[in-house]
Amino acid sequence: MLHIDMNAFYCSVHEAEDPDTYKGKPCAVAGSVEQRRGILVTASYAARAKGVRTGMQVREALKRCPELLLIQPDFALYRQYSKRFVKIVESYTPLVQVMSIDECYADITGSKQFGTPIEIARSIQRRIREELSLPCSIGLAPNKLLAKVASDMKKPNGLTVLRRRDVPQLLWDKPCSYMYGIGAKTAAKLEKLGIRTLGQLAKADERLLSDRFGIMGPALIRAANGIDDSPVNPEREPNKSIGHTTTLPENITAYEEASRVYLNIADQVCRRLRRQKLVAHTVQITIRDPGMKTITRSQTLNSPTDDVREVYKAACELHRTQWKEGKEIRLLGITLQGLEEKDRAARQLDLFSYEEAPKRDKLLATMDRLRDKFGESSLLTAGMLSEDPSALIRDHKRRGTSLQKDMLWAENEGSGEENDPS
16 A cells, blocks of 8 residues: 655645745745735745744744745645646556545555556656656555555655554554544543553553443554554545635624625535535534634534525524624634435425426526636625625635545536636
């Protein structure tokens, strides 16, 4: 198994596109370069050497590295490079599982015609570097879990082989959180049980962990021993949820301001929903205040929908009932849950809506085709006609997607992202 992880992907793409400006220099991609609360999406390795980190505010990053070059994100460009590096990997095996815009797994068990596993890994790394001018780290292991761990061991441009027999020597002295899939909260719970290292976890009592973590208990022990039986799955499974959140350039307080943000978010998540031919049963909103306290609230709809009007209405109702007017807001989001294929979904239609629903579906399909062809802002409702910063949600070039894999569905369905030439 291989895990291919592109290094500082967004910054590396800009270096490849404009090496005279960016190559070898401290640079960072920021979601809102011009705003005081702009956050760094990623930073180049030259910037990281100066103390700049992903998630840092622009203001703090410039204090640490005054010469830092700030770059507006270009997600359309990133998607092009992502598709190109995946195609290189797919030329060695059809068993490629894309995990995000900048990483994938590959099962090369049946790829012996291209050489030994190490030769294949080196060939992929070399081609990505020569054809795309991008660095990547590759982990080579007998399973996906260890391949992922191995790819993180040496960056950038690393190639690490991790065998199961190497696990006790290389991993067992590490804290539990070092293992992919064990987050800070799980590690904290393990520490309360006296389990601080992966070696202790590997030898832990299975019954004890089963009592504490349920079916995840034995899985944690297997992970610490380097055991993982999950296959590389090239099938692109439908999303279990579709959502988008946006950090606001300035804190807002008024309901009217929040409602405009919800309208733009609802428009985009419903567009993504229809692209995958799905409907949603539940609408969930996310609200975060300046102190980073986050709440989520959800509402189950009377009938599954892909209509922005219904999603927007539910989001606004939740906001009015769950958030105090005048309280500052830093982030807003909408997530659609309980997804189901539209053709199989049973919708409750009353006497007045059973004739309207098919007409509305045709109208939405026509609007989607026009926006696919002429751009997201070519056809808008009156409520979206503003200079509100939330309108940037429609700019796929700058904002990307929360799931980062919509490009795969767009490619399959023939309804690509706005102006994406690839």
